[in-house]
Amino acid sequence: MADNIATDLSAAGPGAVGARVPRRGARTGPVAEAVLIPLGALVVSLLLFGAFVATARVNPLDVYRYMVIGSAGSWFSFQNTLTRASPLILTALCTALPAQTGLMIIGGEGAFVIGGLAAIAAGLPVAGAPPVVVQLVMACVGMGAGAAWIAMAGALRHWRGVNETISTLLLTYIGIALLNHMVEGVMRDPASLNKPSSYALPDADMISLIPGTEVHWGLVYGIAFCVVAYILMFHTTFGFAARMVGGNPRAARLAGLPVGRIILAVTALGGAAAGLAGMVEVAAVQGRASATLAAGYGYTGILVAFIARQNPLAVIPVALLFGGIGASGGLLQRRLDLPDASVLVLQGIIFVVILASETLFGRFRIFRQRER
Amino acid sequence: MSHHIVVPRRTVLAGLGGTALASSLPLGIARAASDAVVGFIYVGPRDDFGYNQSHAEGAAALKKMEGVKVVEEERIPETVQVEQTMESMINLDGAGLLFPTSFGYFDPYILKEATKYPKVRFEHAGGLWTDKDPKNIGSYFGYIFEAQYINGIVAGYASKSGKLGFVAAKPIPQVLQNINAFTLGAKLVNPKATTQLIFTGDWSLPVKEAEATNSMVDQGIDVITMHVDSPKVVVQTAAQRGAMICGYHCSQAKLAPEAYLTGAEWNWTGLYPKFVSMWMKGESIPNFYRGAFKEGLIKQSPYGPKVSDEARKRADDVKAKLTAADYVIFKGPLQDNTGKTVVAAGSELIQTNATDEQLESMHFLVDGVMGSLPA
């Protein structure tokens, strides 16, 4: 009986993506489909991008070569990719997790910024304590602030019917304005004359690099968060309830699920992820909060979430892909004279093609589950 | 008190040799070790008619030099990305000298990279290098406010209403120096001149810049200048409304030939070839290099058609004195626009190669500026 409801849910529409509960012994079909179709879409996107640069009289093969070199051609490039992917892994969760409950949240950038701001505000007063304590405090405060920011949108959606896509978008603009206001006003370090920013975190308190690499621990936090989120969403009753809310809200309500509380919890979780990313940016990279905190990681995170089809585990490889694309952008600029916007075009093409490929799911007979 | 540090010739040559080594890379990208590679990093587009273009023009001058290869990347934000770009240029292109041109690149990115690559030279526009910082960083900047002072003088003559306007991005000392110098120059000519100040909040916000310009002209202001990354919008909007313009960063005369009075320009095309040939010969580039008219780091745009002969003469006069280092702009007693004395009688804020604390941390608006600063 439960299986039937599950498969009904998976046919219900956008929010149900990823809610398919596979029959035991027949997992290969949907899993293969979930991997091969996006992979195919990526190949098509790369071909389209190649055609695009060919119109600018650039050899597509050169482009592919430099993309590989720039993202994974050496230990240095690969670390570049990893560093760029770290914030994306977390900000993608801000879209992917609420999507499981049917909410389309795109406010990751706002939660990121607010999380970073709150983290430094909390970290500076306790800067004398042992670094572990400082980082713990900053992480908790950053996550809490990000969680509150997005849960606000979730609450508005559930109790006031305010569309969460628009509200989180607006909240992002408001969040960035708040960041600028604080960093140039109340929180400004008078010594940061020509680049207004908050006071700096002492070097001892900053998140360190993973030994033997140039990559900071933020990457590990992100991966850990994704794994935990995946287990939560797909292997616990809470996760099942949340996905039911996403697949069929009316059925969920009829079944007596506390929809409001679930929405609050999931949006808070997504916001906490983005807030943690903000904290990591402050504590591992920049050392202080300034206007450059709004670097667009939140927006790219939306892309990552969609291409990962809102699956927390798939977010990790997709974030690496985008990290790699970003890492190779510099080489494309310097060697091929391609403007930096070409990376944006590639990302846009990938996004559009992946979305279009959604329609191919369920169409190919080879992937169809065998009838029992 | 200057901070000349002698970089041993050995180190520089070793650095150049090191880049040759780094150029034999995996995956078969061999680079000719015969060219010295210089890397440029811009925060915005190279052709923005403003800050980035001024540096790009300097880079263009380098491209004409023998044995120099220039690699450029633009639109690199002030985040960890610039760190990665620098590493990419050093590791994959074999760059031995880098010019990361945006102010915000210095801390922590350049500091980190310089410690990591002691054999690579980093030249930063505007950073405040101190003794505690790595020795392979050089910090250079021009006191462009001298040219803004001349702008002010010309504006003072040209303005019929005595009301001037300044569109600024953020209230940081380098911007405030410009605002104050502009106002002082105008007041030299017309003691009752006022400068209306509007902050847009960020370095490149075209709609806000246009709004600010329009609201200034509404207030009767007829000469406008600016300190934003790309003055193009302000220049065009002001010219459209019939106001006159003093330019900044580089010459915008092409955009509004009739309305353009003069402009404060960078002269990186003069400086960069000098630095690069010093570097290539193994000479030490000073860690801390500042200059103005005298050192040729800045220049004034040619006067436009609306500048009267009297104005030209006066401006040239003052410019000559500045070039001879015979003139002080910020001379006490100086009051700010709240009535407080900010420069005491008898003391002066002098632009030299030294760090004049008061100059570098300026946080006041002189009397005559209409506007206020955050606390």
Place this chain on the structure above:
Amino acid sequence: MPDAAIGWWGVPLAVAAGAVRAGTPFLFVSLGELLTEKSGRINLGQEGTLVMGAMSGYGTAYLTGSPWLGVLVAGFVGSMFGALHAGLCTLPRVNDIAVGIALMLFGTGLAFYLGKPLIQPQAPMLPAIALGAWSHIAAVRDALRINALFIVGAALAPAIMWALRSTRWGMIVRMAGDSADAARAMGYSVNFVRFAATVTGGFLAGVGGSFLSLYYPGSWSEGLSSGQGIAAVALVIFARWSPMNCFYASLLFGGAGALGPALQSVGISSGYYLFNAAPYFLTLFIMILTSSSEHRLIGAPSELSITR
């Protein structure tokens, strides 16, 4: 005629002038989005369309010397993007909100890429009609210096309202938006109606974008749009899907944007970041006030995915 300075009166006048100037792109994009949403589809990609319109309009005007041709080409490019959006959405299982976000990113990236050579050159600008030449106050003259596109937009609002209410086409569009089943039952292809509405919406958004680059601020650069396309989508909700309300709301948003600099020019200069964020605060506030969980988004076309 000597200009009279006007002190504090400068603020409301500047806001009024800014309302017209900055409100025009909002006006066009929101009217376009309104049409699209009335047919039952939401197009979040208007931001990308706006930026593409600005770039292509500027480029065309520069290459051909005619700003009006630039406006037309911008509209055409916008309609192409609208067609892309509509085409993608007709594929089964494709979510229109996601497509909108994708096109927003794609359109912006493509515009920046193609627009690189356009940053420096100057294109001819759209002319303005000096309706205020009689005044000897600069601010009044400026406030009444109105661009022809604004007049077109201002006429468009009541025209669309009339068309939706009283013509057969308007009724078909509304039916596709309120009840797709009923429209199908009457023999109309819902997909085609939505396609047409999205293409028209894209055309208008492209025109709105060309206003930015060809009149105010009148230049092409990558910071040209400060989210007007997205704000316009919020604006339509704010205006409760009424064309006349879109008109007034556009003026409101434009004026709010002009408030910051206007206040600074009379001496109030702290907190300008918060002032600049005023339109977004306003929209959020209004959205909260006008929504409720029972009557979800009063006036929304029932087929619109964001209401379900």
